Amino acid sequence: MIHLRDVVKSYSRGEQAVVACAVDRLDIEPGEQVALIGRSGTGKTTLLHILAGILRPDQGEVTVAGAKLHELGESARDRHRGQHIGMVYQTFNLLQPFTALENVLLGALFGRGAGNEARLRAEALLQQVGLQDRMHHRPGELSVGQVQRVAICRALVNDPELVLMDEPLGNQDRATGGQVLDLLLEIAAHGKKTVVMVTHDPESAKRMQRTVDLATLRGAEVLA
């Protein structure tokens, strides 16, 4: 599902180049649930963005869901992301003017299309996470846990092969967040989806099948 080789992404700060992320090798198989951990500043989010195709590495090879992202142009990477990858952010990143259902449908609109079929799927997903009565509420009218569930539905609406999560429990109490994360992992496991979660929370990482410390990826992949 995911194969990274000699990937480097750096930023220029003044005249100095700062390496934000460096991975010699990383392989994740289809259906795996992997936690990426690491200290702050080790490039976890940058790696997630590289896997999503939002960023292109300065060098190296990135293959995700069969696509060689390092060879694709921006538009093709966008299309690939929309159709094959679902994303859940720490801040959930729902659009405030849109209802829960519309937020989920936005994922479909930029993915596989937001026709009737997508609408039915979005409604089914919201029902599955217990938000059947909150479909037409805006994010501001929902609790944090409900917002997180909407974000999960949006990530899954295109039935992606890969779900990327960036600190999904960062902003909420562990009990509520843990329940929602379990729900996502259950749905993902049921759909044989690959899940990659960036986190610095050891408890969350324990819920995943495998944990990868980013600090150790330079040189060799380390299995926890």
Add this chain to the structure above:
Amino acid sequence: MKLWSISLRNLRIRIVATVLTMLSIVVATALYAAILTMSEQTEQRYKGSIGGYQAVVGTKGASQLEVVLNTIFNVDVAPGLFPLRICTELRSGKVAGKRTQVSYAIPQARGDSVSKYAFPVIGTIDEMFSKFRWEYGDDKVPLRFAEGSGFHYSYDDLLQLADGLAAYESAKRTGAPEPRPARPLIQPQWKQAVVGARVARTLGLGLGGKITPVHGKVGDWKYHEHPEATCDIVGILAPTNSPLDTTIFLPIGLHYLIDGHEGGVFLVEPLPGKTPDDMKTVPVDAGRVGLTAIILDPKDHFGAKLLRDEFGSKEAQVAWPADVIPKFLRQIGNAADALAVIAWLVLLVASIAITVAIYNTMNERRREIAIMRSLGARRLQILTIIVGEAALLSGFGGVLGIVVCHTATFLLRDVVEDQTGVYLDWLQFRPWEAWLLLGVTLLGAIAGLAPAVKGSMTQVADNLAQNY
């Protein structure tokens, strides 16, 4: 869900800014549509109103345009008089060359009006309702009546009255011994009027209603009513969407016998060696009863050519509405073009306002755009959403502008008709309105391009990282 629904939502969440920006588009579109409507309907009105008039005879002391505008469009007072004899000669085919052939030559005399709307009163003969042909679409037929019919007053009645008036006036002038011929009196059967559709509608008059002519116009200095000439309405014309709708026709004999009109009945030619006082004692000629216009219809092309080439009166001229009005409209058209340029400039300024309004929101929308990009939105889709916002904003403004134009047309149609004689059809939608709407929408879309490009260049990773 579609991209345009995101554009629409973005407009809704900034409703105050949207409405304010849209207002300028509404004003510009309404202004432009109003200019085009006035210009087009003026042209339609003027061109449509000359359909029944082939040629008009008027005084030589005025321009052809003045003659046409006064006779057909009731603009201003009659520019002058010319003698009845010209009408008689036209009717007998003696004016131009040997054989000026006309289908009809209908005399008219005007000067009074009715009501505060100053509906003009025209004295004429019954041929106005039997021989005069009006173009109703493709049909060229006598004037149609919504109710009733025309009055009866023939050309022979006019000649007979002219003879009687001339005999009376001549005897008075020359101091002929008694018994002198009596002044002809108003006959009860002459006190009949035919009114245009709008006259009846505005004044709430029906058949049998009373019309009393006013000397001059109501409110003018020295205006006064002519109660001796109060007429019963015997006919109401069907609408023609022309100045005929605002006209009142009376028997021309009644016009000459109204108190105070005596002085203007006869045209007296100054004779060599005679002072104006001397002229007051010279007998008058029945053929020199004054007319303000003759409505003419040459029988054929040859008759028209003869009239054009050989009509040689020193007191009257033939004016051809089909020649005069297009020239007049071209002049009006130039003014309308200038106004249209101003309207386009307003529209341009409004478009710049759209650019500025949307551009200013781009900074606060970086995260929203980044989120959409992270969901798979391509730059082109972001560009489409923002351009769509501008296009929707200006499209809605355009629609509202056209609605405002039609509403204003509805509200002001009576005032405009009273002031200009142009009836504005507020329910008429024309193809150019669709083009205008398309143009305004396109202009808005172009105005949205600059902010759209800026929005589509938003850096995804940087802006997703921000935790607002």
